[in-house]
Amino acid sequence: MLSVGMMITDYHYNYLGFLRSGISVVVYPVKYLASLPSNIYQASTEALSSRNKLLNENARLRADQILLGLQLQKLAVLEQENARLRELFSSAKQLEEEQVLIAELLSIDLDPYRHRIVLNKGTQDGVYEGQPLLGAKGIIGQIDKAGLVSSIAILVTDPNHALLGVIARSGQRSLVVGTGSNDKLELRHLVNETDMQIGDLITTSGLDGLYPPNYPVAEIVSIQQIAGEAFVRVEAKPLTDLNTVRETLLLRNSEGQFPKTAENTTETR
Numbered sequence: 684m685l686s687v688g689m690m691i692t693d694y695h696y697n698y699l700g701f702l703r704s705g706i707s708v709v710v711y712p713v714k715y716l717a718s719l720p721s722n723i724y725q726a727s728t729e730a731l732s733s734r735n736k737l738l739n740e741n742a743r744l745r746a747d748q749i750l751l752g753l754q755l756q757k758l759a760v761l762e763q764e765n766a767r768l769r770e771l772f773s774s775a776k777q778l779e780e781e782q783v784l785i786a787e788l789l790s791i792d793l794d795p796y797r798h799r800i801v802l803n804k805g806t807q808d809g810v811y812e813g814q815p816l817l818g819a820k821g822i823i824g825q826i827d828k829a830g831l832v833s834s835i836a837i838l839v840t841d842p843n844h845a846l847l848g849v850i851a852r853s854g855q856r857s858l859v860v861g862t863g864s865n866d867k868l869e870l871r872h873l874v875n876e877t878d879m880q881i882g883d884l885i886t887t888s889g890l891d892g893l894y895p896p897n898y899p900v901a902e903i904v905s906i907q908q909i910a911g912e913a914f915v916r917v918e919a920k921p922l923t924d925l926n927t928v929r930e931t932l933l934l935r936n937s938e939g940q941f942p943k944t945a946e947n948t949t950e951t952r
Contacts, residue, residue, distance in 0.1 A: 783817070784808060784933040789833060796863045798841035800824075802931065805832040810933060813893070817932040818923030821899035822846075822887055826933070838925055839900065840865055847891035848900055853878035856888055857917070859900060865925045868901050870917035875908055877915070885919050895934070 784804060792799040804810050806829050814826040816836050824838040837844050840861045848859040848870070855878060858871040873879065883903045889896025901919035908915050 783935070784810070785930055786810075786834075786933055787930050788928065796842055798824075798838040798844075798861065798863070798865070798925070799827065800836050800838065800928070802826075802834045802836055802933075803832075804933060805830045805834050807831055809935070810834050815894050815898075815934040817898070817934050818925075818928055820922035821901075822894055823921065823923050823925060823928065823931065825893065836931070839868060839921060840925060846893050846900070847888045848885045849888045850877075850879050850903075851884040851886050851899075852880075853883070855879065856890070857885075859885060859919065862918075866920050868919045868921060870903070870919055871914075873915055873917050874913050875915055879903060879906065879917065881906060 786802040786804040789801040789803050791801070802810075810826055810829045812826050812829050814829075815822060816824045816826070816838075822839065824836050824841075824844070826834050827837040828835040838861070839846065839859070840863065842861050842863045844861040846859050847856060849856050855873070857873050860869045860871055862869050868885075870885070881903050884899055885901045885903065887894040887896055887898045887900060899922050901921045903917060904920045905918040906915055907917075
């Protein structure tokens with residue numbers, strides 16, 4: 684009955700308020716310590732969840748960055764390829780009386796003394812043996828063997844290749860022979876008195892049955908006179924960088940084909 688009386692008295696007059704306040708102050712540390720593990724666990728869980736979200740977001744952003752970088756590189760490659768194709772086709776701009784077919788490289792011959800390439804066009808595409816190949820800036824070779832769906836071409840730098848060229852400025856003819864080096868040709872049978880100079884353009888003569896006339900091939904880069912010799916040593920550099928060729932134009936002349944191949948023409952050396 685006493686406790687009931689105290690409760691009624693406290694309800695009406697709030698006599699025990701101070702006591703309750705004191706007790707709550709004493710009990711608060713105990714309650715805090717009791718709830719501390721739960722609070723720590725909850726805070727840790729939230730922090731770990733936030734960290735995982737940040738890690739996943741960073742990983743996704745890095746992946747997106749890598750993907751964008753690859754896409755930019757791919758676009759750059761496509762731009763370079765388009766530039767090459769534009770340069771290649773610009774070299775055939777004025778071939779109004781001739782037909783051209785673009786061909787891509789499938790493989791190259793790694794033998795340093797055999798400069799051959801395999802193209803993805805064959806007889807079913809109209810390719811024929813002896814067909815001239817045009818690079819971005821001039822003649823680079825001709826078809827040596829034509830298969831049904833692919834063909835093998837010999838480049839002007841092959842040691843077994845030779846063509847009859849002309850020094851465009853003076854009209855002097857010379858045998859232009861491959862040396863086995865991708866950036867070097869040799870002009871044969873030129874004497875000391877020949878009208879030529881470094882930078883002269885060498886074009887096809889059209890008189891050897893191998894190539895149509897007036898197509899650029901190379902430019903003279905070296906003239907060496909040899910003591911006691913009537914002939915001079917003349918070197919020329921192909922206008923097209925054969926180390927970077929990826930596409931070629933197969934040239935068909937309206938006046939007919941060129942069935943003779945360039946291989947073994949060096950017998951005239």
